[in-house]
Amino acid sequence: xxxxxxxxxxxxxxxxYKTRLSEKFKNRKAYKPADPKIxxxxxxxxxLDIFVEVGQEVRKGENLMILDAxxxxxxxxxxxxxxxxxIAVIKGAKVSKGTVLLELE
Amino acid sequence: MPVNKKIRELQxxxxxxxxxxxxxxxxxxxxxxxxxxxxxxxSLLDENSFNEYDLFVEHDARDxxxxxxxxxxxxxxxxxxxxYGAPVAIxxxxxxxxxxxxxxxxxxxxxxxxxxALKMRMPLIGINDSGGARIQEGVNSLAGYGEIFFRNTIxxxxxxxxxxxxxxxxxxxxxxxxxxxxxxxxxxxxxxxxTGPEVIKTVLGEEISMEDLGGARVHSxxxxxxxxxxxxxxxxxxxxxxxxxxxxxxNSKKALAFPPAEPKPEYNINxxxxxxxxxxxxxxxxxxxIVDNSDFFEIxxxxxxxxxxxxxxxxxxxxxxxxxxxxxxxxxxxxxxxxKAARFIRYCDAFNIPIITLVDLPGYLPGVDQEHAGVIRHxxxxxxxxxxxxxxxxxxxxxxxxxxxxxxxxxRHLRADFVFAWxxxxxxxxxxxxxxxxxxxxxxxxxxxxxxxxxxxxxxYKAKFANPYVAASRGYxxxxxxxxxxxRFLMHSIEVSEHKSVPMPDKxxxxxxx
Numbered sequence: 001x002x003x004x005x006x007x008x009x010x011x012x013x014x015x016x017y018k019t020r021l022s023e024k025f026k027n028r029k030a031y032k033p034a035d036p037k038i039x040x041x042x043x044x045x046x047x048l049d050i051f052v053e054v055g056q057e058v059r060k061g062e063n064l065m066i067l068d069a070x071x072x073x074x075x076x077x078x079x080x081x082x083x084x085x086x087i088a089v090i091k092g093a094k095v096s097k098g099t100v101l102l103e104l105e
Numbered sequence: 106m107p108v109n110k111k112i113r114e115l116q117x118x119x120x121x122x123x124x125x126x127x128x129x130x131x132x133x134x135x136x137x138x139x140x141x142x143x144x145x146x147x148s149l150l151d152e153n154s155f156n157e158y159d160l161f162v163e164h165d166a167r168d169x170x171x172x173x174x175x176x177x178x179x180x181x182x183x184x185x186x187x188x189y190g191a192p193v194a195i196x197x198x199x200x201x202x203x204x205x206x207x208x209x210x211x212x213x214x215x216x217x218x219x220x221x222a223l224k225m226r227m228p229l230i231g232i233n234d235s236g237g238a239r240i241q242e243g244v245n246s247l248a249g250y251g252e253i254f255f256r257n258t259i260x261x262x263x264x265x266x267x268x269x270x271x272x273x274x275x276x277x278x279x280x281x282x283x284x285x286x287x288x289x290x291x292x293x294x295x296x297x298x299x300t301g302p303e304v305i306k307t308v309l310g311e312e313i314s315m316e317d318l319g320g321a322r323v324h325s326x327x328x329x330x331x332x333x334x335x336x337x338x339x340x341x342x343x344x345x346x347x348x349x350x351x352x353x354x355x356n357s358k359k360a361l362a363f364p365p366a367e368p369k370p371e372y373n374i375n376x377x378x379x380x381x382x383x384x385x386x387x388x389x390x391x392x393x394x395i396v397d398n399s400d401f402f403e404i405x406x407x408x409x410x411x412x413x414x415x416x417x418x419x420x421x422x423x424x425x426x427x428x429x430x431x432x433x434x435x436x437x438x439x440x441x442x443x444x445k446a447a448r449f450i451r452y453c454d455a456f457n458i459p460i461i462t463l464v465d466l467p468g469y470l471p472g473v474d475q476e477h478a479g480v481i482r483h484x485x486x487x488x489x490x491x492x493x494x495x496x497x498x499x500x501x502x503x504x505x506x507x508x509x510x511x512x513x514x515x516x517r518h519l520r521a522d523f524v525f526a527w528x529x530x531x532x533x534x535x536x537x538x539x540x541x542x543x544x545x546x547x548x549x550x551x552x553x554x555x556x557x558x559x560x561x562x563x564x565x566y567k568a569k570f571a572n573p574y575v576a577a578s579r580g581y582x583x584x585x586x587x588x589x590x591x592x593r594f595l596m597h598s599i600e601v602s603e604h605k606s607v608p609m610p611d612k613x614x615x616x617x618x619x
Binding site: 007010012013014015016017018019020021022024025028029031044045069094096 | 308309310311382383384385410411431432433434435436437441467468470471472473474507535536537538539542
């Protein structure tokens with residue numbers, strides 16, 4: 001057996017197994033339920049236009065902004081009725097996938 | 106003398122073309138630690154066995170001043186030769202000629218040798234070293250890639266297809282290797298990606314090196330796109346040659362038999378597996394204690410290490426091994442290990458290689474990430490691959506075989522031909538702790554001392570069910586054997602399976618979950 005191996009414990013069905021834990025396992029992210037009040041970029045791209053302002057009342061289905069990605073102008077629609085709490089990006093901003101763009105309340 | 110003059114003319118023509126992109130380009134190639142296309146072929150094939158074809162092929166592109174450019178052999182070398190006497194068809198892209206870019210004639214040379222390999226039913230080796238499509242040739246270049254992918258697919262499962270990435274292989278070009286059986290990569294030299302670092306920088310503003318995006322290590326450890334990792338081209342070629350000795354020339358043949366040899370005595374099969382089912386060990390030591398010469402040739406050594414796959418020989422015959430690895434992630438099945446095992450099982454089945462499965466797993470890896478990554482669909486691949494395989498399937502249950510993991514790992518129920526279990530085997534619906542907690546929940550919670558009661562019930566369950574004898578009493582296990590009898594039982598099973606024949610219902614093809 002390799003002596004430099006660092007072992008940890010893995011719990012499967014309440015039994016603890018002594019074993020090496022993979023990097024992928026150690027780096028896995030804890031699950032967070034999606035929050036409809038937080039608008040995230042679903043694809044990496046550039047914010048082309050923003051149609052709303054902080055404090056503005058918005059309705060479900062309303063266009064919030066345009067995210068230019070993969071040669072396509074993607075409309076980001078409002079998922080719920082609410083009010084714009086904050087806008088985290090400016091026109092022209094390059095964003096990666098999962099970036100917070102806007103928050104509703 | 107006119108004849109001699111003509112011969113000399115041929116020699117001169119050859120010499121000119123054999124220089125590829127010229128001395129400067131060759132120097133550049135060497136500075137990158139790479140060899141030229143023809144040098145690579147020569148060092149891979151048996152001495153003096155290479156016959157080159159289409160040496161004088163040239164492009165006839167006209168746009169963008171291409172008519173003024175001569176590209177020797179159009180940037181790719183094709184031919185056939187032998188590896189340890191086995192016939193192989195081979196192509197190698199020549200990076201010194203227009204960066205190995207793929208134009209119409211370049212692709213026609215590749216598809217010519219692919220057609221040849223399929224017709225002659227011999228293995229195909231492709232050495233990739235190319236900047237990508239030859240932009241000047243436009244859609245002709247795309248057509249060329251498509252023709253290659255089509256042939257990769259049609260040849261799949263008929264002839265072995267081996268891809269060697271010895272330079273860049275980017276954009277659509279990566280799909281040819283992805284469609285082949287085995288992909289070889291070399292540290293610092295191989296680069297594979299769909300969209301390169303520049304595009305990622307433009308679109309995302311994220312900076313990443315080619316190495317970190319799609320280098321040899323990434324594809325060996327993270328993506329699972331590569332099967333063999335080497336530190337140098339020499340080491341890589343040694344791996345390819347060794348692989349060739351294990352596989353048949355085509356799907357109507359068996360791999361060549363070698364003289365049988367006993368395993369080395371230093372692998373004491375009685376002492377490898379600890380009795381406590383929660384303690385780890387290296388399952389490769391068990392394989393080495395079983396196979397000829399203790400020589401186990403591992404595939405995808407660095408990816409999803411919780412399952413081990415590879416070739417060894419039993420009495421001189423090539424055998425595929427699939428084994429849970431308790432040393433890594435307790436040997437669980439998960440998305441990556443299921444994918445890795447399933448593809449290998451199908452490879453063995455396509456090329457008439459018996460499969461030995463060594464079982465010691467606590468089950469599937471729990472977690473939101475696994476469920477959301479589709480462990481249901483990926484895990485199902487293992488069931489599909491084992492059920493569908495008609496080559497001899499032999500199973501040895503070394504220790505734990507719990508729940509769905511028991512079923513998936515080549516159980517009797519998926520038509521394993523022989524199932525053996527060691528006395529240390531625990532074939533049960535789950536581990537004793539989990540099972541006792543569920544079955545005796547009432548007794549435990551209502552006891553005065555629940556911990557003592559739990560302990561007692563766990564022991565009861567262990568004594569009754571954590572063994573191979575319940576499964577043996579139903580005939581799910583054919584024999585409970587001592588570890589030292591394993592090789593003998595397996596060799597005999599392979600012998601009697603020589604003419605195995607299983608009728609399957611007629612169908613065009615099944616629908617494996619991919």
